Amino acid sequence: MIVRDEAENLPSCLNSVKAAVDEMVVLDTGSTDETVAIAQSFGAQVHHFDWCDDFSAARNAALQHVTGDWVLVLDADERLETGIVPQLKQVMQLNTCLVVNLVRQEIGATQSPYSLVSRLFRRHPKIQFLRPYHAMVDDSVAAILQREPQWQVVELPDVAILHEGYQAGAIASRDKLQKARMTMERFLVKHPGDPYVCSKLGALYVQIDKVSYGIELLERGLKSAQVDPPIGYELHYHLGIAYSRLQHLDQAGMYYQLAIQQPILPRLKLGAYNNLGNLRKATGDLTGAKAVYEQALRVDPSFTMGHYNLGMTLKAMGQLGEAIAQYQQAIQLNPNYAEAYQNLGVTLLKLGKVAESLAAFERAIALHQQHDPTEAQRLRQGLQEMGFQV
Missing domain, CATH: 3.90.550.10 (Spore Coat Polysaccharide Biosynthesis Protein SpsA; Chain A)
Incomplete structure (x- = not known):
């Protein structure tokens, strides 16, 4: 250590x-x-x-x-x-x-x-x-x-x-990102085609909204003669994110699919599965989105966000009972999942289960209050306008 x-x-x-x-x-x-x-x-x-x-x-x-x-x-x-x-x-x-x-x-x-x-x-x-x-x-x-x-x-x-490094409060600060960027840029000067540093620095550029710089580096990494499958996954995955930022959704979808095709452990691909599902859902392809989320959950049944996103897709398809089951599964895996409680409340209300719905909304508001008080107030106000006191 x-x-x-x-x-x-x-x-x-x-x-x-x-x-x-x-x-x-x-x-x-x-x-x-x-x-x-x-x-x-x-x-x-x-x-x-x-x-x-x-x-x-x-x-x-x-x-x-x-x-x-x-x-x-x-x-x-x-x-x-x-x-x-x-x-x-x-x-x-x-x-x-x-x-x-x-x-x-x-x-x-x-x-x-x-x-x-x-x-x-x-x-x-x-x-x-x-x-x-x-x-x-x-x-x-x-x-x-x-x-x-x-x-x-x-x-x-x-x-x-x-x-534990991804817990709230442990994510790299802006200062750490800047230090990482400077260190990797110095390395890149001496190793301009290194696919690993192209992947990491390219992803960092996309993260800090220097998307065109990020794309140039990520694509440079793919041109390397030696790209191992794990690095190939990262390069394709971050290109998918970059082109999504630019609203070039066809290209983004292509890169997510290329990421999924990389011969690495399936559970390492959950980010690409999830993003591809989100992209299909955003473009109205609910059946395609459902298939991708279900594939991700076959890989890892404990993938909390997969259950939530599948629930959102099922709700949009009108399959409310199945949506509720997915929200409940997400909540079981993460009892502090405010958005899952919120959308559970919406779906229960659509089915006329008012008491259960208000209980879910109440929990969502309490959780939002801890991390996003503005959202808690917005949700509370929306319910009051519908005649509910939470």
Whole structure:
């Protein structure tokens, strides 16, 4: 681990791994809180590193202190899913396994709740972290595989890491986005056709409304001779988002479909499924939207936003009973889903179930009040105009 001022997150992280690992190596990059003392209280070796705006340099410095045969890399806002440990131990027994790619669940991310990360690997002398911002071992692993083809990279389909970084209040600030942008732009100058940095920086440009710059970079990434399927998915997916922003819906739909066609774990494609469904719904193709949402839910029945969007589509198709069932499923998965309560209230009211409807609206208003008081007031006022007091 590399850490800095992570006293709040560190206990749950280290607690999740303490029974599964033989040593804990924590590299501190300048904490001013209780981070170091907490790490030491868990029995971790703590080493110190002067931060130099290069995540790879810090990761590699931490790696120098590792003595075990295998390395698991976590951030402080992540936890190991303890149920995965027997699978990890089993795959680590494979003599030809060099890296185990792990599924990380992004807690609080409604759109793309899963990602694949190369966080468990054999302590091979040639494995090192590269890239100053998105530090990862993938580039060094690719070089090893070319020289030593007996090795293999294994993917485990079950969730192994829980990541809290998408919770409310934890999303990157504007300042962090600017630092990320500057670091990636410097890297791009030396590696102008690198598909990974084209994907990440292109997506960031789209996020900050520099859409034309984003499209140019994303399309440049696709022209690279070596585009691995996970990066290919990201490039196509973010091109879909970019062209949706420009209201070029046919192109957006094409890119979402190309993203879905990439040979990666199906649950990693939920964002593309969801966006394609939204696009079809927006253009009036309700049957097509319904089919896409249902496909997403076959991939992951716990995809909360998929249930909500399927409910919205069914409501638009006049299938109110089925819509209610989907809203209720979304609420069961996320009891704080204000929009699901709100649309449940609308649908129940259409069916004449006034008492149940008002109860759903009341819950929606209470939830909106916490995060969006303007919406809470708008909903309350709309109900009052209809003669209801909530």
